[in-house]
Amino acid sequence: MHQSTPLQLFLAEVGQIARFAGKFLLQWFKPRYEFAEFIRQCFIIGYQSLPLVGLTGFIMGLVLTLQLRPSMVDYGVESQLPAIVGIAIVREIGPVITALIFAGKIGSRIGAELGSMKVTEQIDAMEVSGTNPFKYLVVTRVLAAICMLPVLAILSDAISLYGAYLGVNIKGSTSFRLFWMLVVDNLAFNDVLPAFIKTFFFGFAVGVIGCYKGYNSKKGTEGVGQSANSAVVISSVVIFIIDLLAVQITDFLGFN
Amino acid sequence: MIKESINNIKLGAFVLAGLIFIILLLYLIGKNQHLFGASFILKVRVDNVQGLRPGNNVRYAGIDVGTVKKLNIINDQMIEIEMVIDQKVQSIIKKNATVSIKTDGLVGNKVLEIVGAKIPALPVKNGDLLTPKKSIDTDEMLRTLSKTNNDLAFITDNLKITVTRINNSKALWNLLNDETIPQHVKQSAKNIQDITNKANNMANHLQIMVQNIQSGKGTLGKIIADTVIAANLNSTILSIQLISKHADSLTQQLSRTIQGIEKSIINGPGAIHALFNDTVFSNHINNSLQNIQNGTDGFNQNMEALKHNFLFRGYFNKLEKEKRKLNK
Structure with a gap:
């Protein structure tokens, strides 16, 4: 039997994920629509992730402000701290950190859930009963991830900015109105829109990879754990790759 | 079923919160960039935009009134800056306002500053071209600062x-340590004060004298104030002028006479010409005079005899x- 090299295995994995993503793109707009399941997944994926994402966002804003403050004071631009923190959170840190937390929570959840369904042959049973498991399980979850991650990222930005406001006021004194004006005055559409758009791709990546890993889970319960783990790892790496591509594209289009 | 409804409500609130925040953020950014609400266009042409970019703020009297919309290269010497200005300030900005490119703070973003002229003018219209004003460049400031530092x-x-020399100067320190100098200085000041008092007295007397003269008291006052003396003086001066005229004519006659005599001496047929x-x-x-002298001597001898x-x-x-x- 032919022994595949790691590179061949990697390329084969990439190809299979691409085919899985292509299958999703073909399936998602075809009837029958599993709207109720989509809403349920939105609630689980989006709403139930808010506390974790909100908490990490708040800490991130607070810590970032406290870490930046000494350097800003050294350069004599302490008054620009809200502007710098605002740009950093809205452009990069908010979307990326939220996507990574999202990958850790939702990617592993989807991988484990679909993996356990796979190894317990529930997916096969759905096919036998006439239900399209791909549409019911995969399309709803991926769409929910695509729709919910941008909302989570936006709310995370808001909570992070509030954390930054508290961080500014720990050692200084700035009114919320002034803080907010300084943040908004230094933001442009070029800062907000590319960051917002890339979160749709982050959600797509997390949903597709989590579903792929769970949907193709093998080796029983051990495979479920592997699926959950590899879903998180690969999603996180892909998030950074998409971020890299996004910054190159926005730079190329002249948005930076 | 009830739980599902509650979950749906929570989800709806969650999604709405996210949407409201992103819409609010985009609205505020758009408002800052004057994308919403009525606006008009102003233009200015400069030879160097100094790093100005579309989106940079436009200020009038320190207030953000618009943004830079576009930079158009007209030719190799001129770039046209197009600004979007809030309609509310259209009546305030006049046609003779000037525009300069400045930096927000020392290392901040570039801003366009519209400065109004003190001379009255009509308000600007959509598409008007304002006059550029050359602003001080940061590099130029730093160059000046560098020169100032060198001078400093x-x-x-x-x-x-100089301070070292002063420190090493024994004569100066002796002078400073001499306790009699302050007394001398004090005495000198007292003397100066006395002199000043005397000068004041003199000035007072002088003032009284001037007042007396002005009021016609004393000889000088009379001379200045008395109109009869002035009239006499005037007539005297006129007489002197008349005499001077006569003297002039006399001098001329005398001159002519002397010239005639000179002429007759030099060229005339008379005895004087011959004499000279x-x-x-x-x-x-000479011989005749000698003979007369001899005759006179002989006559003296005859008289003595x-x-x-x-x-x-x-x-x-x-x-x-x-x-x-x-x-006797």
């Missing part, structure tokens, strides 16, 4: 040398006696 270093060095110019005539005169003659001796003695009487 030079001055400091010189000051250091004819050497033979001159010799004759006559005095000793017995016929005339009595007469001469009588004259001598009368002469002596008169002298």
Whole structure:
């Protein structure tokens, strides 16, 4: 039997994920629509992730402000701290950190859930009963991830900015109105829109990879754990790759 | 079923919260960039935009009133900056306002600043071209600062040398340590004060004198104030002027006479010409004078002989006696 090299295995994995993503793109707009399941997944994926994402966002804003403050004071631009923190959170840190937390929570959840369904042959049973498991399980979850991650990222930005406001006021004194004006005055559409758009791709990546890993889970319960783990790892790496591509594209289009 | 409804409500609130925040953020950014609400276009042409970019703020009297919309290269020497300005300030910005490119703070973003002129003018219209004003470049400021630093270093060095010399000067320190100098200075100040008082007195007297003169008191006052004297003086001056005129004519006549005499001496047929110019005539005169001298000597001898003659001796003695009487 032919022994595949790691590179061949990697390329084969990439190809299979691409085919899985292509299958999703073909399936998602075809009837029958599993709207109720989509809403349920939105609630689980989006709403139930808010506390974790909100908490990490708040800490991130607070810590970032406290870490930046000494350097800003050294350069004599302490008054620009809200502007710098605002740009950093809205452009990069908010979307990326939220996507990574999202990958850790939702990617592993989807991988484990679909993996356990796979190894317990529930997916096969759905096919036998006439239900399209791909549409019911995969399309709803991926769409929910695509729709919910941008909302989570936006709310995370808001909570992070509030954390930054508290961080500014720990050692200084700035009114919320002034803080907010300084943040908004230094933001442009070029800062907000590319960051917002890339979160749709982050959600797509997390949903597709989590579903792929769970949907193709093998080796029983051990495979479920592997699926959950590899879903998180690969999603996180892909998030950074998409971020890299996004910054190159926005730079190329002249948005930076 | 109830739980599912509650979950749906929570999900709806969650999604709405996210949407409201992103819409609010985009609205505020758009408002800052004057994308919403009525606006109009103003233009300015400069030779260097100094790093200005679309989206940079436009300020009037320190207030953000618009943003830079576009930069158009007109030719190799000129770039047109297009600004979007809030309609509310259209009546405030006048046609003679000037535009300069400045930096927000020392290292901040570039901003366009519209400065109104003090001369009244009509308000701007959509698409108007404003006049550019050259602003101080940061590089230029730093160059000036560098030159100032060099000058300051030079001055400091010189000051250091001067202070060292002062420190090493024994004469100066002796002077400063001499306790009699303050007393001398004090005495000098007192003297100066006395002199000042005297000068004040003199000035007062002088003032009184001037007042007396002005009021016509004293000789000088009378001369200045008395109109009769002034009239006499005037007539005297007129007489002097008349005499001067006569003197002029006399001088001219005299001059002419002297010229005539000179002419007759030099070229005339008379004896004076011969006396000055004819050497033979001159010799004759000299000889004649010599002969007269000789004749006079001979006559004196005859007269002396006559005095000793017995016929005339009595007469001469009588004259001598009368002469002596008169002298007594």
